[in-house]
Amino acid sequence: xxxxxxxxxxxxxxxxxxxxxYLRAKQSAESSxxxxxxxxxxxxxxxxxxxxxxxVYHPRLAALAVKQAHGDTLEAAxxxxxxxxTMPRLAETEALDTSRMRITxxxxxxxxxxxGGQMLGATTDYHLRLMRMELLNESPEQFRTIASEWFDGLxxxxxxxxxxxVLEGLRKEGLIPPLSxxxxxxxxxxxxxxxxxxxxPRSAALSTMARGEQGSLLAIAxxxxxxxxxxxxxxxxxxxxxxxxxxxxxxxxxxxEIGEVExxxxxxxxxxxxxxxxxxxxxSLGYGACFGHNEVKAISMAILDRSLQIGMTKGPSNPSEDPxxxxxxxxxxxxxxxxxxxxxxxxxxxxxxxxxxxxxxxKQDDGVQS
Amino acid sequence: MTTNKSFGFMxxxxxxEIRRSSLKAVAIPGYQVPYSSREMxxxxxxxxxxxxxxxxxxxxxxxxxxxxQGADDSVNAVNLRSFIEMTCPGIHTTTSxxxxxxxxxxxxxxxxxxxxxxxxVLQVPYPDALVVVEASEDKRKILxxxxxxSRLLVKLYEDIVKFDEITISHRYPTRIHGHxxxxxxxxxxxxxxxxxxxxxxxxxxxxxxxxIYAVPPYTDAEPLAFEDVPFRVEDFTDENGQRRPCARCGCxxxxxxEYIDSxxxxxxxxxxxxxxxxxxxxxxxxxxxxxx
Amino acid sequence: MxxxxxxxxxxxxxxxxxxxxxxxxxxxxxxxxxxxxxSVVAAHDVSFDLYRGEILGIxxxxxxxxxxxxxxxxxxEEPTNGKALFYDEDQQYNLFRLNKAQQRRLRNHRFGMVYQxxxxxLNFDISAGGNIAERLLMSNVSNYSDIRGRAVSLLSRTEVxxxxxxxxxxxxxxxxxxxxxxxxxxxxxxxxxxxxEVTTGLDxxxxxxxxxxxxxxxxxxxTSMIVVTHDLGVIRLLAxxxxxxxxxxxxxxxxxxxxxxxxxxxxxxxLVASAL
Numbered sequence: 015x016x017x018x019x020x021x022x023x024x025x026x027x028x029x030x031x032x033x034x035x036y037l038r039a040k041q042s043a044e045s046s047x048x049x050x051x052x053x054x055x056x057x058x059x060x061x062x063x064x065x066x067x068x069x070v071y072h073p074r075l076a077a078l079a080v081k082q083a084h085g086d087t088l089e090a091a092x093x094x095x096x097x098x099x100t101m102p103r104l105a106e107t108e109a110l111d112t113s114r115m116r117i118t119x120x121x122x123x124x125x126x127x128x129x130g131g132q133m134l135g136a137t138t139d140y141h142l143r144l145m146r147m148e149l150l151n152e153s154p155e156q157f158r159t160i161a162s163e164w165f166d167g168l169x170x171x172x173x174x175x176x177x178x179x180v181l182e183g184l185r186k187e188g189l190i191p192p193l194s195x196x197x198x199x200x201x202x203x204x205x206x207x208x209x210x211x212x213x214x215p216r217s218a219a220l221s222t223m224a225r226g227e228q229g230s231l232l233a234i235a236x237x238x239x240x241x242x243x244x245x246x247x248x249x250x251x252x253x254x255x256x257x258x259x260x261x262x263x264x265x266x267x268x269x270x271e272i273g274e275v276e277x278x279x280x281x282x283x284x285x286x287x288x289x290x291x292x293x294x295x296x297x298s299l300g301y302g303a304c305f306g307h308n309e310v311k312a313i314s315m316a317i318l319d320r321s322l323q324i325g326m327t328k329g330p331s332n333p334s335e336d337p338x339x340x341x342x343x344x345x346x347x348x349x350x351x352x353x354x355x356x357x358x359x360x361x362x363x364x365x366x367x368x369x370x371x372x373x374x375x376x377k378q379d380d381g382v383q384s
Numbered sequence: 385m386t387t388n389k390s391f392g393f394m395x396x397x398x399x400x401e402i403r404r405s406s407l408k409a410v411a412i413p414g415y416q417v418p419y420s421s422r423e424m425x426x427x428x429x430x431x432x433x434x435x436x437x438x439x440x441x442x443x444x445x446x447x448x449x450x451x452x453q454g455a456d457d458s459v460n461a462v463n464l465r466s467f468i469e470m471t472c473p474g475i476h477t478t479t480s481x482x483x484x485x486x487x488x489x490x491x492x493x494x495x496x497x498x499x500x501x502x503x504x505v506l507q508v509p510y511p512d513a514l515v516v517v518e519a520s521e522d523k524r525k526i527l528x529x530x531x532x533x534s535r536l537l538v539k540l541y542e543d544i545v546k547f548d549e550i551t552i553s554h555r556y557p558t559r560i561h562g563h564x565x566x567x568x569x570x571x572x573x574x575x576x577x578x579x580x581x582x583x584x585x586x587x588x589x590x591x592x593x594x595x596i597y598a599v600p601p602y603t604d605a606e607p608l609a610f611e612d613v614p615f616r617v618e619d620f621t622d623e624n625g626q627r628r629p630c631a632r633c634g635c636x637x638x639x640x641x642e643y644i645d646s647x648x649x650x651x652x653x654x655x656x657x658x659x660x661x662x663x664x665x666x667x668x669x670x671x672x673x674x675x676x
Numbered sequence: 677m678x679x680x681x682x683x684x685x686x687x688x689x690x691x692x693x694x695x696x697x698x699x700x701x702x703x704x705x706x707x708x709x710x711x712x713x714x715s716v717v718a719a720h721d722v723s724f725d726l727y728r729g730e731i732l733g734i735x736x737x738x739x740x741x742x743x744x745x746x747x748x749x750x751x752x753e754e755p756t757n758g759k760a761l762f763y764d765e766d767q768q769y770n771l772f773r774l775n776k777a778q779q780r781r782l783r784n785h786r787f788g789m790v791y792q793x794x795x796x797x798l799n800f801d802i803s804a805g806g807n808i809a810e811r812l813l814m815s816n817v818s819n820y821s822d823i824r825g826r827a828v829s830l831l832s833r834t835e836v837x838x839x840x841x842x843x844x845x846x847x848x849x850x851x852x853x854x855x856x857x858x859x860x861x862x863x864x865x866x867x868x869x870x871x872x873e874v875t876t877g878l879d880x881x882x883x884x885x886x887x888x889x890x891x892x893x894x895x896x897x898x899t900s901m902i903v904v905t906h907d908l909g910v911i912r913l914l915a916x917x918x919x920x921x922x923x924x925x926x927x928x929x930x931x932x933x934x935x936x937x938x939x940x941x942x943x944x945x946x947l948v949a950s951a952l
Contacts, residue, residue, distance in 0.1 A: 022457050023455075023457040023458050023459040023461065023462040024457065024462045024466075026459060027459055027462060027463060092423070092427070093425075095423040096423050096424060096425040098423065099393070099394055099395075099398070099422040099423050099424065100390065100393060100394070100395065101395070102395045102396075102397070103397070205420070206420060207401075207420050208420055209418035209419055209420045209421070209594045210418075210594075211418050212521060212522045213522070338519075338520055338521055338522065342521075347423055347427075347428060348428045348592050350427065350428075351427035351428025351429045351430065351432075351592060352427075352428055352429040352509070352592055353429075354427045354429060354430075355427060355428070355429025355430055355509070356429075358429075358430065358452075358459075358460050358490075359452060359453050359458055359459070359460070360491075360570075361453055361641060361643075362453045362454065362491045362492060362554075362570075362571075362572055362639070362641070362656055363491060363553070363554040363555075363570045363572070365572065365618070365639075365640075365641060365642055365656075366553035366554045366572040366573065366574075366618060367553045367554070368642070369553065369618040369619060370549070370551050370552075370553045373549060373619060374547045374548075374549055374551060377547070377548050377549065526776075529777070530777055530780065532780075532814065533813075534810050534811075534813040534814040535810065537809075537810075537813040538802055538806050538809055538810045538813060541805075541806060541809045541813070541820065541823065542802055542803060542806050544820055545803065545805065545806070545842050546842075610818055610819055610820035610823075611818050611819040611820075612819050612820050612821050613820045
């Protein structure tokens with residue numbers, strides 16, 4: 015017997031796929047299918063989030079994932095992750111140097127002004143969240159004018175050449191610990207090749223959070239901000255932009271830029287502490303970074319990085335400081351999968367539960383209680 | 385856009401790691417081997433752990449059976465089976481327990497005793513029996529290492545004090561080879577004795593929790609209990625003390641599904657193991673033929 | 677006489693420590709805190725022997741370091757320095773050199789500990805009987821009736837009504853909780869029992885009853901005990917020999933009767949004189 019005839023269950027699954035796709039296409043009389051460039055541009059923050067949580071920098075497939083998932087970020091990230099499982103590893107780059115980022119936005123809350131200036135960039139931070147009714151009937155002409163007018167009169171000579179890291183200034187004064195030379199020698203923990211077995215190094219925590227689900231990270235970080243913890247962060251620097259990815263030339267071995275990835279990076283300065291070796295106290299640091307333009311995630315991550323460091327050295331005194339609690343519950347694919355699985359048949363286990371309950375109730379009726 | 389050409393969906397490195405983890409699991413019966421579980425196209429909680437095991441271990445020409453709640457046509461089983469067929473060209477699929485070489489199952493072990501040449505892969509949501517008494521994985525590892533299951537046993541003690549019974553229904557903690565206590569997956573108590581001295585290798589895969597563990601062939605598997613309060617399986621006797629038969633094939637020795645008939649409103653009891661039920665029916669009709 | 681425990685030069689320092697810590701702290705300085713580095717010298721140079729069937733008292737006021745030694749011996753804390761040998765059934769254990777698994781084995785099977793605060797010694801999520809069962813189950817007792825029977829007999833020995841054995845500890849009075857703790861500590865018939873301020877905070881009549889119980893246990897089972905207390909009355913009643921501690925140092929040691937009749941150190945003299 016070489017095959018199994020598809021009966022009830024199989025037909026139900028096929029039916030559900032068809033009706034799902036119908037819902038995507040049902041207004042086809044009035045419009046065309048979403049094209050991937052539209053998703054990538056007009057829904058860029060949703061798109062960036064999917065890249066970030068999928069853990070694969072493939073803008074085109076991420077757009078496709080958004081399209082096929084009808085905009086569900088968990089499902090779209092899921093599709094990207096599953097795609098990643100089929101890909102062999104071709105090479106490993108050197109650590110990305112974010113000081114070489116092609117900046118699109120960069121601010122610091124720690125200082126009024128910083129070398130290179132406070133560049134607000136494309137942020138909604140100071141927008142009034144009022145409904146833009148003028149967009150209700152936006153015409154293609156109005157749409158085109160926005161982009162064509164933006165470049166008029168821009169003086170590109172005003173753009174600074176470099177944006178030095180704010181932390182460098184603090185480091186020169188000795189207010190934050192010096193960079194350890196050991197750091198570059200230790201290979202980072204690879205969460206896609208090794209399971210997390212606690213205690214885990216800081217690099218494992220950072221990479222888990224880098225592709226963590228935004229809402230989960232925000233909720234736990236928020237608990238710390240509100241008092242279940244005491245990181246008390248100040249944003250030393252938040253930068254958004256494109257970081258070059260370097261690989262050695264196959265013949266000369268010289269590092270070559272093979273492309274760039276959009277990233278958000280946040281460095282926070284937290285409460286200061288005494289040093290182990292008795293030298294003067296310094297500020298402690300928290301670091302967050304992710305693919306795409308996602309500031310809430312980068313800031314949450316930086317706060318959790320700091321709280322987890324506290325938890326790993328002194329022992330956790332609240333959930334945000336507990337590595338097991340944080341790292342095992344922020345992965346969107348794991349959590350949504352398990353949540354969804356409760357809809358699967360569980361009637362055999364339920365049968366077993368009913369048996370136990372009935373037996374116990376019968377025992378009480380029979381007065382067999384000792 | 386590249387398409388995947390790897391047999392078994394995952395790349396060779398991933399399959400190699402899973403095979404090595406399985407070997408380690410067999411070498412240390414009942415020990416949960418951590419592995420870096422890959423994401424599959426089905427959700428975590430839908431059997432990705434069992435799936436990764438099957439995909440890494442099955443080969444061309446081998447025969448696969450997939451069941452969920454004992455049934456081959458349950459939605460989850462159908463989904464998994466088509467995916468495995470799609471990604472492992474050259475395998476056969478079957479609903480027959482006797483014909484299968486690899487059986488992937490959710491929540492049941494087949495009624496028919498398995499043979500040495502067969503392999504059963506169980507889908508596991510919670511690999512660790514101690515999770516009910518200790519939330520921290522780090523602390524649980526120490527308890528397992530020292531075979532300190534006193535807190536779990538106290539739970540059983542408190543059950544007996546309160547209810548005169550051990551009230552654990554499925555996922556009954558079971559000690560393997562005298563040391564590690566495992567969560568045998570949400571199989572009913574009915575199926576736990578099948579793990580003891582099984583001729584077939586039993587592999588258990590937890591995809592989301594990222595653990596593989598095993599009950600090797602001919603290994604002791606003892607459900608935790610007290611000498612004087614022994615382990616008991618589910619009871620299928622009716623109000624008159626008669627063991628209920630399957631309404632379809634008449635069998636009185638199988639685990640029964642209970643449900644309400646949508647037309648009559650009566651309670652109906654049928655074998656949970658679909659293939660077993662079919663076999664019973666076939667045996668009966670053969671019997672009739674030979675008697676008739 | 678069989679020696680059960682030999683402790684030598686036990687020291688515990690909280691903080692980073694420095695060369696002056698031991699030299700600049702203690703009763704002569706009226707302080708545990710090192711003036712140079714701020715570390716706390718909780719205990720220094722504590723040495724004693726304990727014999728089978730004997731009750732050793734460790735007496736002192738708050739900050740004397742009296743609980744510190746016992747916490748180290750029960751593996752609740754780690755010492756900075758010192759050596760402790762435990763003699764049990766022809767075996768000798770170098771306590772601070774054992775690995776964590778070995779320490780846990782001794783702690784679960786050969787030692788008993790009763791804390792001043794029952795929250796530390798009892799599991800409040802399970803019944804009183806369950807607390808005792810938990811200890812028995814660590815030693816592979818596998819018969820439910822046996823466990824039940826043993827729990828009943830231990831609780832009756834510590835005068836807890838067996839009708840209450842299935843209740844949760846939070847429903848018991850402080851005195852009853854201590855009795856359950858003692859029953860739990862005795863469950864494995866340990867040769868060595870630690871009692872840390874076990875009657876502090878209880879009503880006087882309840883204290884008296886528990887002290888009687890402890891003496892009974894010593895007489896019936898020859899259990900060796902270390903009793904930590906600030907109360908002279910408890911020392912007088914229970915301890916065969918006593919150590920007096922102040923600011924982390926042992927300032928006087930000897931037979932209890934002798935110390936109370938004829939204290940040598942000025943501090944001990946003050947303590948004895950001020951006893952009600």
